[in-house]
Amino acid sequence: MGKLTVGALRAVLVVVFVGTVFVQASMVWALATDPEDGTLPLTPLRLITILGMVSAQVALFCVWRLMAMVRRGNVFSTAAFRYVDGVIGAIVAAALVWFAVTALNAPGQREDPGVTLIMGGVGVAILGVALLVLVLRMLLAQAVALDAEAAQLKAELDEVI
Numbered sequence: 001m002g003k004l005t006v007g008a009l010r011a012v013l014v015v016v017f018v019g020t021v022f023v024q025a026s027m028v029w030a031l032a033t034d035p036e037d038g039t040l041p042l043t044p045l046r047l048i049t050i051l052g053m054v055s056a057q058v059a060l061f062c063v064w065r066l067m068a069m070v071r072r073g074n075v076f077s078t079a080a081f082r083y084v085d086g087v088i089g090a091i092v093a094a095a096l097v098w099f100a101v102t103a104l105n106a107p108g109q110r111e112d113p114g115v116t117l118i119m120g121g122v123g124v125a126i127l128g129v130a131l132l133v134l135v136l137r138m139l140l141a142q143a144v145a146l147d148a149e150a151a152q153l154k155a156e157l158d159e160v161i
Helices: 003-032 044-072 079-109 113-160
Strands: none
Touching: 003 044, 044 079, 079 113
16 A cells, blocks of 8 residues: 555545544534523434444544554454454444434425435445445455465475475
Protein backbone atom coordinates (compact mmCIF):
# COMPACT_ATOMS: atom_id res chain seq x y z
CA MET A 1 0.00 0.00 0.00
CA GLY A 2 1.54 3.30 -1.09
CA LYS A 3 2.18 6.23 1.20
CA LEU A 4 -0.24 8.41 -0.74
CA THR A 5 -3.00 5.81 -0.41
CA VAL A 6 -2.36 5.38 3.32
CA GLY A 7 -2.33 9.14 3.85
CA ALA A 8 -5.54 9.65 1.90
CA LEU A 9 -7.31 6.84 3.73
CA ARG A 10 -6.15 8.17 7.09
CA ALA A 11 -7.39 11.65 6.21
CA VAL A 12 -10.81 10.29 5.23
CA LEU A 13 -11.04 8.19 8.39
CA VAL A 14 -10.09 11.13 10.61
CA VAL A 15 -12.58 13.48 8.93
CA VAL A 16 -15.43 10.98 9.24
CA PHE A 17 -14.54 10.14 12.85
CA VAL A 18 -14.31 13.81 13.87
CA GLY A 19 -17.60 14.48 12.07
CA THR A 20 -19.43 11.69 13.90
CA VAL A 21 -18.01 12.79 17.26
CA PHE A 22 -19.07 16.38 16.52
CA VAL A 23 -22.62 15.32 15.69
CA GLN A 24 -22.79 13.11 18.79
CA ALA A 25 -21.53 15.96 20.98
CA SER A 26 -24.06 18.32 19.39
CA MET A 27 -26.85 15.83 20.07
CA VAL A 28 -25.79 15.45 23.69
CA TRP A 29 -25.73 19.24 23.98
CA ALA A 30 -29.20 19.45 22.41
CA LEU A 31 -30.49 16.75 24.76
CA ALA A 32 -29.00 18.49 27.79
CA THR A 33 -30.16 22.03 27.03
CA ASP A 34 -33.46 23.38 25.77
CA PRO A 35 -34.51 26.99 26.07
CA GLU A 36 -38.08 26.07 27.06
CA ASP A 37 -37.84 23.39 29.76
CA GLY A 38 -34.14 22.59 30.12
CA THR A 39 -34.04 19.20 28.39
CA LEU A 40 -35.11 17.49 25.21
CA PRO A 41 -36.55 13.97 25.36
CA LEU A 42 -34.39 11.10 24.19
CA THR A 43 -36.55 10.07 21.27
CA PRO A 44 -36.08 6.74 19.48
CA LEU A 45 -34.74 8.53 16.40
CA ARG A 46 -32.10 10.37 18.45
CA LEU A 47 -31.04 7.13 20.12
CA ILE A 48 -30.89 5.35 16.77
CA THR A 49 -28.77 8.14 15.33
CA ILE A 50 -26.30 7.87 18.21
CA LEU A 51 -26.13 4.08 17.82
CA GLY A 52 -25.62 4.41 14.07
CA MET A 53 -22.68 6.72 14.62
CA VAL A 54 -21.18 4.36 17.18
CA SER A 55 -21.34 1.56 14.61
CA ALA A 56 -19.60 3.82 12.09
CA GLN A 57 -16.91 4.66 14.65
CA VAL A 58 -16.30 0.97 15.37
CA ALA A 59 -15.89 0.32 11.65
CA LEU A 60 -13.51 3.29 11.34
CA PHE A 61 -11.38 2.02 14.22
CA CYS A 62 -11.19 -1.48 12.75
CA VAL A 63 -10.25 -0.17 9.30
CA TRP A 64 -7.56 2.02 10.88
CA ARG A 65 -6.08 -1.00 12.67
CA LEU A 66 -6.20 -3.11 9.50
CA MET A 67 -4.50 -0.32 7.59
CA ALA A 68 -1.74 -0.23 10.21
CA MET A 69 -1.32 -4.00 9.86
CA VAL A 70 -1.05 -3.64 6.07
CA ARG A 71 1.56 -0.93 6.45
CA ARG A 72 3.61 -3.13 8.80
CA GLY A 73 3.20 -6.11 6.48
CA ASN A 74 1.54 -8.43 9.01
CA VAL A 75 -2.07 -8.33 7.81
CA PHE A 76 -1.87 -12.01 6.84
CA SER A 77 -2.18 -13.17 10.43
CA THR A 78 -4.96 -14.37 12.68
CA ALA A 79 -4.93 -11.01 14.49
CA ALA A 80 -6.53 -9.40 11.42
CA PHE A 81 -9.67 -11.51 11.81
CA ARG A 82 -10.66 -9.64 14.97
CA TYR A 83 -10.77 -6.35 13.06
CA VAL A 84 -12.48 -7.79 9.99
CA ASP A 85 -15.10 -9.31 12.28
CA GLY A 86 -15.47 -5.88 13.89
CA VAL A 87 -16.14 -4.32 10.49
CA ILE A 88 -18.70 -7.00 9.66
CA GLY A 89 -20.42 -6.52 13.02
CA ALA A 90 -20.47 -2.74 12.60
CA ILE A 91 -22.00 -3.03 9.13
CA VAL A 92 -24.69 -5.44 10.36
CA ALA A 93 -25.40 -3.08 13.27
CA ALA A 94 -25.70 -0.19 10.80
CA ALA A 95 -28.17 -2.23 8.75
CA LEU A 96 -30.24 -2.97 11.85
CA VAL A 97 -30.17 0.71 12.76
CA TRP A 98 -31.32 1.56 9.24
CA PHE A 99 -34.18 -0.96 9.48
CA ALA A 100 -35.18 0.68 12.78
CA VAL A 101 -35.22 4.10 11.07
CA THR A 102 -37.31 2.58 8.28
CA ALA A 103 -39.79 1.15 10.80
CA LEU A 104 -40.06 4.50 12.60
CA ASN A 105 -40.54 6.32 9.31
CA ALA A 106 -43.07 3.87 7.83
CA PRO A 107 -46.22 5.16 9.58
CA GLY A 108 -45.63 8.63 8.14
CA GLN A 109 -45.34 7.19 4.63
CA ARG A 110 -48.81 5.65 4.32
CA GLU A 111 -49.64 7.82 1.32
CA ASP A 112 -46.35 6.96 -0.40
CA PRO A 113 -45.29 3.44 0.64
CA GLY A 114 -42.60 3.40 -2.04
CA VAL A 115 -40.34 5.40 0.28
CA THR A 116 -40.53 2.63 2.87
CA LEU A 117 -39.77 0.01 0.22
CA ILE A 118 -36.77 2.00 -1.01
CA MET A 119 -35.51 2.42 2.55
CA GLY A 120 -35.92 -1.32 3.09
CA GLY A 121 -33.94 -1.91 -0.09
CA VAL A 122 -31.17 0.32 1.20
CA GLY A 123 -31.08 -1.79 4.38
CA VAL A 124 -30.77 -4.95 2.31
CA ALA A 125 -27.95 -3.30 0.32
CA ILE A 126 -26.15 -2.50 3.58
CA LEU A 127 -26.44 -6.16 4.55
CA GLY A 128 -25.03 -6.99 1.12
CA VAL A 129 -21.94 -4.95 1.97
CA ALA A 130 -21.57 -7.03 5.15
CA LEU A 131 -21.75 -10.20 3.05
CA LEU A 132 -19.13 -8.78 0.69
CA VAL A 133 -16.79 -8.14 3.62
CA LEU A 134 -17.51 -11.68 4.83
CA VAL A 135 -16.36 -13.00 1.44
CA LEU A 136 -13.22 -10.88 1.75
CA ARG A 137 -12.71 -12.37 5.23
CA MET A 138 -12.80 -15.84 3.68
CA LEU A 139 -10.19 -14.75 1.15
CA LEU A 140 -8.07 -13.44 4.02
CA ALA A 141 -8.41 -16.82 5.76
CA GLN A 142 -7.17 -18.57 2.62
CA ALA A 143 -4.27 -16.13 2.33
CA VAL A 144 -3.31 -16.68 5.98
CA ALA A 145 -3.39 -20.46 5.46
CA LEU A 146 -1.25 -20.19 2.31
CA ASP A 147 1.17 -17.88 4.08
CA ALA A 148 1.54 -20.36 6.94
CA GLU A 149 2.03 -23.21 4.48
CA ALA A 150 4.64 -21.21 2.55
CA ALA A 151 6.52 -20.46 5.78
CA GLN A 152 6.48 -24.15 6.69
CA LEU A 153 7.73 -25.19 3.25
CA LYS A 154 10.47 -22.55 3.41
CA ALA A 155 11.56 -23.85 6.81
CA GLU A 156 11.72 -27.42 5.46
CA LEU A 157 13.67 -26.24 2.41
CA ASP A 158 16.12 -24.39 4.65
CA GLU A 159 16.69 -27.62 6.60
CA VAL A 160 17.40 -29.55 3.41
CA ILE A 161 19.86 -26.98 2.15
